[in-house]
Every structure is written in C-alpha cells, then in structure tokens.
Amino acid sequence: MVSDFRKKKLLHVFNAFFDTNRSGGVDKKDFELAIKKITELRGYKPGDAKYKQIEETLLKIWDGLQSRADSNNDGEISKDEWIQMWDQFAKNPSAAADWQNLYCKFIFELEDASNDGEIDVEEFSSVYESFGLDKEESIESFHKMAKGKKTVTYEEFQQLWKEYFVTEDQEAPGNFIFGCFICSLSKHSHSHSH
Ligand SMILES: [Ca+2]
Ligand SMILES: [Ca+2]
Ligand SMILES: [Ca+2]
Numbered sequence: 001m002v003s004d005f006r007k008k009k010l011l012h013v014f015n016a017f018f019d020t021n022r023s024g025g026v027d028k029k030d031f032e033l034a035i036k037k038i039t040e041l042r043g044y045k046p047g048d049a050k051y052k053q054i055e056e057t058l059l060k061i062w063d064g065l066q067s068r069a070d071s072n073n074d075g076e077i078s079k080d081e082w083i084q085m086w087d088q089f090a091k092n093p094s095a096a097a098d099w100q101n102l103y104c105k106f107i108f109e110l111e112d113a114s115n116d117g118e119i120d121v122e123e124f125s126s127v128y129e130s131f132g133l134d135k136e137e138s139i140e141s142f143h144k145m146a147k148g149k150k151t152v153t154y155e156e157f158q159q160l161w162k163e164y165f166v167t168e169d170q171e172a173p174g175n176f177i178f179g180c181f182i183c184s185l186s187k188h189s190h191s192h193s194h
Pocket of ligand 1: 018019022023025
C-alpha cells in the first residue's frame with residue numbers, strides 16, 4: 001500500500017515534470033515536448049552538441065521508464081503504473097534503475113545553470129518556474145530542502161532525491177526537492193475557484 005502522502009508526492013512529479021502535455025498519461029510525446037521546452041529554456045538549437053545531449057538523455061530516460069513501468073504495454077505510463085513503479089523503488093532504493101539515476105543527475109545539471117556543482121535558490125526556482133510551478137513557492141521549498149544553507153551539492157541532492165520517493169516523514173527536507181508538491185495539487189483541484 002502506498003500512503004496518501006507518498007501518492008501526493010508521486011503524482012506531483014508525474015503532473016509537473018513528466019506529463020508535459022497534461023494529457024493524464026506519460027508517453028514519448030511528453031518527452032519530445034520536454035526536449036523542446038528545456039532546450040528553449042537554455043537557448044540550445046537543433047544541431048548544437050548540448051541540444052543533442054539533452055535529447056539523447058531524455059529519450060534514454062523514456063526508454064528506461066517505459067521498460068520498467070509500462071506493465072500493460074500500451075506505450076503509455078498511467079498514474080497507477082507510475083505509483084506501482086515508485087513503490088517498488090521505495091522498497092529497495094539502492095537497486096534504482098539506470099534511468100532513475102540518470103533522471104536525478106539530469107535534473108541536478110539542469111538546475112545547476114552556472115555549472116559549479118552546486119544549486120542555489122535562483123537556479124532551483126527558475127527551472128521550476130519554467131515547468132509551471134510558482135516561483136515563490138519554489139523559493140520556500142528550496143530553503144526547506146537546503147535546511148538554511150545557501151547551496152546544495154550533487155551528493156546532497158542525490159540523498160534528498162531518494163528521500164522524496166521513500167519517506168513518510170512530513171518534515172523531511174527531501175519532500176521539497178521538486179518544489180511544493182502540495183501547492184500544485186491543490187491548484188489542480190481548485191483551478192475553477194478563481
Ligand atoms: Ca502526456
Ligand atoms: Ca501502460
Ligand atoms: Ca550553480
């Protein structure tokens with residue numbers, strides 16, 4: 001059984017980071033759109049080495065995700081398949097699939113725009129803003145995640161990342177590594193109230 005708390009976190013990542021076209025499922029089209037959005041964010045053009053690197057990495061992540069999570073082989077990852085897969089991960093995080101480690105590294109490198117091996121609040125919040133998350137909420141999330149420190153290293157990031165998918169502790173700093181997971185869900189369900 002996956003707790004409601006962990007389910008909320010998993011669906012936040014699904015909605016905000018993987019289901020790029022907001023269709024309710026994740027398939028290759030979401031990754032193609034993500035390649036477009038991320039390379040535009042960084043100003044890379046088709047033909048650039050950096051563009052190719054992002055394209056290759058994201059398509060590798062999709063291949064790994066599909067082979068691990070698409071239980072009914074319909075070419076799409078449903079929310080249930082997604083939750084099942086991360087529940088497996090939580091049982092033994094040291095046996096993470098290659099694509100999961102690759103995704104962790106990808107997000108870190110995407111956020112570390114200055115390429116100094118550390119992410120700061122501006123790097124963190126501006127990437128999440130480009131994914132449609134509220135910037136102020138991401139700034140708050142960074143401070144909770146970094147526990148008052150100014151920057152987070154890749155080593156720390158990997159631990160926080162693992163913690164996000166595994167922990168039931170509502171106060172754990174890792175809960176904030178993908179921005180405010182409660183904020184985006186409440187926005188989804190209250191989107192008609194404004
Ligand atoms: Ca989709
Ligand atoms: Ca499927
Ligand atoms: Ca940096």
